Structures are given as structure tokens and as C-alpha cells.
Amino acid sequence: MELFLPIAHMDVNVVLIVLYGSVVGLLSGLVGVGGGFLITPLLIFTGVPPIVAVSTGAAQMAGTASGASYLHWRHGNIDFKMGLILLIGSWLGGGSGVYLAKALLHSGQFGNVVVFLYVVLLGLIGVSMLIESLRAVFFAGAAGEAGAGAAAASRSWLRTLVERLPWQLRFPASGVRMSAVGPLILGAAVGILTSLMGVGGGFIMVPVMIYVLKMPTKVVVGTSLFQLLFTTAAVSVMQAGVNHSVDPFLALILILGSVLGTKLGARLGARLPAEKLRLILALVVLAVAVKMIVTLVMPPSDMYDMTIEAH
Amino acid sequence: MARALRWLFLAVAAMLQNPSWADEPLVVVPETSEVNINTDFAGSNLKAVGAMNGPGDLIIKVVGPQQEATLSRETKLGPFWVEGDTVKVEGAPSLLFLYATAPIASLLPAAEQEKYGLLLEGVPVQIRPQLQAHAATDWRKAFFRLKERQGYYYEDDHAIRVFGDRLYIADIRLPGDLQVGDYFVETLLVKSGKVVGHTTGHFNVRLSGMERWVWIAAHDHSWLFGTFFTLLAMLLGFALNAIPYRRTV
Numbered sequence: 001m002e003l004f005l006p007i008a009h010m011d012v013n014v015v016l017i018v019l020y021g022s023v024v025g026l027l028s029g030l031v032g033v034g035g036g037f038l039i040t041p042l043l044i045f046t047g048v049p050p051i052v053a054v055s056t057g058a059a060q061m062a063g064t065a066s067g068a069s070y071l072h073w074r075h076g077n078i079d080f081k082m083g084l085i086l087l088i089g090s091w092l093g094g095g096s097g098v099y100l101a102k103a104l105l106h107s108g109q110f111g112n113v114v115v116f117l118y119v120v121l122l123g124l125i126g127v128s129m130l131i132e133s134l135r136a137v138f139f140a141g142a143a144g145e146a147g148a149g150a151a152a153a154s155r156s157w158l159r160t161l162v163e164r165l166p167w168q169l170r171f172p173a174s175g176v177r178m179s180a181v182g183p184l185i186l187g188a189a190v191g192i193l194t195s196l197m198g199v200g201g202g203f204i205m206v207p208v209m210i211y212v213l214k215m216p217t218k219v220v221v222g223t224s225l226f227q228l229l230f231t232t233a234a235v236s237v238m239q240a241g242v243n244h245s246v247d248p249f250l251a252l253i254l255i256l257g258s259v260l261g262t263k264l265g266a267r268l269g270a271r272l273p274a275e276k277l278r279l280i281l282a283l284v285v286l287a288v289a290v291k292m293i294v295t296l297v298m299p300p301s302d303m304y305d306m307t308i309e310a311h
Numbered sequence: 312m313a314r315a316l317r318w319l320f321l322a323v324a325a326m327l328q329n330p331s332w333a334d335e336p337l338v339v340v341p342e343t344s345e346v347n348i349n350t351d352f353a354g355s356n357l358k359a360v361g362a363m364n365g366p367g368d369l370i371i372k373v374v375g376p377q378q379e380a381t382l383s384r385e386t387k388l389g390p391f392w393v394e395g396d397t398v399k400v401e402g403a404p405s406l407l408f409l410y411a412t413a414p415i416a417s418l419l420p421a422a423e424q425e426k427y428g429l430l431l432e433g434v435p436v437q438i439r440p441q442l443q444a445h446a447a448t449d450w451r452k453a454f455f456r457l458k459e460r461q462g463y464y465y466e467d468d469h470a471i472r473v474f475g476d477r478l479y480i481a482d483i484r485l486p487g488d489l490q491v492g493d494y495f496v497e498t499l500l501v502k503s504g505k506v507v508g509h510t511t512g513h514f515n516v517r518l519s520g521m522e523r524w525v526w527i528a529a530h531d532h533s534w535l536f537g538t539f540f541t542l543l544a545m546l547l548g549f550a551l552n553a554i555p556y557r558r559t560v
Contacts, residue, residue: 067552240537
């Protein structure tokens, strides 16, 4: 079942795109990660231009995060003051990222930058998840906690830095006091990643909130989702406005697939052992990273490549 | 399709009976004057039906609208192959199909082929930025090679069927990713190494339906489109995720 995508200007198999959305949704339903970092590489493998894959990824994240954010808001799990400061940062970062993407597109380097960023990102995520899940599977969780403790200790200097920065504010919902500069920088970094990679950035946001900003775990997920929703939404609007690169059909099909997959994943996840599921996800992430590295290292079949200007 | 073809045959037959048309060496009637690209467009097959007043060989040239392409050359950065230099290629048609009743090189001498633009790699193109002749040749060769590999430039010496030296039909197979704009169909009648008849037709490729609407909205009102669509995506996600939850609470 072929569908012509008006912005990507190519035919795609609808079933394949629903499958992508479902698989990523399934994984996020099973292990609770966003999975946006898998959608963009899969779309690029299918032949979708990198800028369309990245921008449509942001729109898809905004779609899938809206329902979950609403649920967290109803449960009172969002620190709005913290979320707002993060958002100011991520909108500034996201806006800069969109114009950086435009400049990279103009110089013909956008594809290179995206692929390199993904190799590094997926490599880091895959290896850390693999180590963590192997420890959990073989040492029944004790080592995992020890590892988390070591990570927390190694990040304590960051915490000290955050405490010494100016513009100290109280965040009653999280029960912490800190400089607003830290969340602003964190938001900006995640915003740039959203623009250049089409990811929500939860994999950075959540550990930093827990270990560096010392926020209670209960509000971390809700607040990071709130930030993710409005960052990906803003980046989606800006990518459409500046780079004309959000493909509506592609995004809608991905949202549909990922919602189906997430629901199925949440049901299956209740019955399957979490450590083994994380191990599976780690292997999937590493497989995608390896495929990207192989395409970078293997000599190309043709030294030349052609892209057609949008028409 | 069958009905359309019958009409075309009737039209051609009527033209042949008309003395003023009979003096012309060639008549061509494209099957349609418009190709619409909508959401389920995955390429299209067109037929060009024509008539000629006696034996001879035929060449049909289909030329798409001009298109700007960006060419990049892979370069090695440490152990990695990445996109290196890039150039713009301007002035080349997006598509160039040459159909004939026999290999064109056997029908016409090289000078005649060049005169009528029947060499797949003979299209004049501009390389930007301007380069030295040697460097520009490499890019030009790469451009034609990629166009031919992707199926946008090709020659088919058996695509025209001739019936009794009078009627002919050519199948024009258009790919799924088509440049919108005017496509010209030029038909040449060849006898003894010379072009003795020449006629042209055209058809228009345009976006239609939802496809057209989305394209215009995304390019002419990009910020409004981005805002509207992002809100729609959020609403859809919300409806699919949160509403089933509310029912179960």
C-alpha cells in the first residue's frame, strides 16, 4: 500500500511506516523510553531526506507526548516553574538549532552531521543500556543500584556548580532550590538536539534532573514530558516555518503506529521481565548504530550522490 | 483506458482522412494533456498515439521541465566516508526519454543526433560554481550517470509499435517522483539517415487534491501550516492516548 508523501516527495509503504511507529511505540511501552531516537534513523534508512526525517520526528513526538503529558498533569506530577524555565532554554536552543539546520542544509552538510550525531548518541545510549541491563540480568539489580550510586557521585561536582551559579530560585513542587541557569542550559542543549536530531531528549533530561538537579523522581517524568511536548511542538512549527520540512502524512501515520505500539507494549510489559526487555532495546539501539557506522565506513558504490531541489 | 485509446485511434484515423493532415509526415496525439499527482500516485503509463504517411523509422523524445540538482562527492574523513564537495547542476531537464523503432545511433549520424538533442549525455548543463574544464567534466559525467541509473534519462529502442506503416503507439512510463510542469513530446520521422518529419505535443504534470493543498500550504503559508499541523498532531495524540484512559477511569 503505497502513499505519496507531499513534502518528502517520495512514495512510502504505509504498512512499513505504521510498523516503524508501532515497533518504537512498543519498545517505549515496554521499557518506558521515548524512542524518538529510533524513528529518525529508520526513516533515513527508508530514503526519507534527513531534514524531513528530523522535522517530522519532532512533530510525531509532539503528537505522542500530548496524551501522556495530560495524564501526568492530572496526577499533579509536573513542576510548572521548573518546566517553564526548561522551556525558555529549549525554545532558545530549538530556535537556534532550526537555523543551524538551515545553514547546514545550505552548505550540504546536514546529512553528515545528523548521521554522526546519531552514531555517537545511539552508541552511548546502547552501550550504557547494555551494561545496565546485563548487570541487572546477571546480578539481580544490586550492581545496578551501585552503578547508579557511582554515577551520582561522579556527577556531584556538577551539582556543586549548579548550587554556586547566580539567580537562585525555589522550586516548591520539586522541593529544591537552585540557580535557574542550570535548567536553562539543560533546556537549550535538549532543544538543539530536538532541532538537529528530531529527538525529545528525555534520555538526557531525566538522568540530569534526578542526579544533578536532585528533583524527586515522581515529578521528573511529568516535568520532562511537559518540556518535551512544548519543545517538540515549537521545533515542529519552526521546522515547518523555516525549512518547510514537516511531512504531515508521514507524521500522522507514525503517531497512529506509535500509539498502537505503546498500548500493546504497556500490556505486554506487565507480563515480561523488565531487565530482559531493556536488554532487547539495548541490542536494537546498538544494531541501528552499527548499521549507521557500516554505511559510514564502507566505501560507497558511487562516489557521487544527487539530491533534487524541492519543487 | 480502453475507451480513451479508442477515441485516440478514431481521432488519428479522422486526421488521416483529412487531405490537409495527410500532407503532413507525422501526427501525434498524446493520450492526455494532464497528469495529476495525488496521494496514491506511484508513477503513470501514458500512451502517445500517432500516424505517419508511409514507411520510416520513428524517434519520440520526452523532455521534462528543467530542474536544479545538487551533486555531492564522497570524501574520506579518517575511516569515514562523508559528503565532501558539492555543486549545483542547472539547466538540465528533469527527465529525458528517447524512444525509437531501432537504436538511434543506427538511424542517424552523430551530427544529426546532436542537432535534435538525441544524445542522453549531450544536454547542455551549467555547473555552479564555475570550475575548470577537467573538473566540470567529472561532475557532468556523474550527473548523467546518476540520472540514467535513477531511470530519469534513458533510451528504449523497442518502445514504439508501428501498425502497417501508418499508425504507431508508444508507451511512456513516468516514474513516481515527477517534477511538476510542462513535458514536451517531440516525434521525429527518420528516413535514410535524415529527419524528414517533425511534430510536437505536450502534457502537464501537476499536483492535485490533498497533495496540492498540502504542498501550497507548507510552502506559501509555512508558519500557519506548521502551527495548525502541530496542533492537529497534538490533538490526535491526545485523543488516541488520553480519551480511552478517561473512559476507563
